[in-house]
Amino acid sequence: MPALGATEVFFSLQDEQGNSQYHTTLKSSGQEGVISITLPEAAPELKIGQNYLWYLAPIEPDGILRPDNYSVSGWVKRVKSTVSDQGSSKSAIALATEYAKAGIWYDTLEVLVTAQRLDPDNTTLANEWKDLLEQVGLDAIASQPMGEQL
Structure with a gap:
């Protein structure tokens, strides 16, 4: 926004x-x-x-x-998810990668945003966010701040 x-x-x-x-x-x-x-x-x-x-x-x-x-x-x-995150010890990046591979875009973003809000100084999460947006042609917003949850 x-x-x-x-x-x-x-x-x-x-x-x-x-x-x-x-x-x-x-x-x-x-x-x-x-x-x-x-x-x-x-x-x-x-x-x-x-x-x-x-x-x-x-x-x-x-x-x-x-x-x-x-x-x-x-x-x-809305699609049926084949990704299981219930009771999982998967890292946020691993879970986001699974959602991305399944083509579940909004959940991929949500996992990365939530993880970065919990750990704002994690450069790996910030880089994953930037890489993901660049991969889908959203380079213009890849460096924008995470913003807020409405």
């Missing part, structure tokens, strides 16, 4: 038919960085094999979400 100065953002998740699955307003620091959003337990469970469109936009200081506001969106597909 670029530095927008907005203290609130609108987040929504829709199915392929455009039906709203979940939406909310989230607090944000307004600082630039890669952010993560975790759906709450109360959100509807995403169905395996289904594609969902996520959308994120800053809310103006006057509390209005304007149609011409800057926004970002992308697709996520």
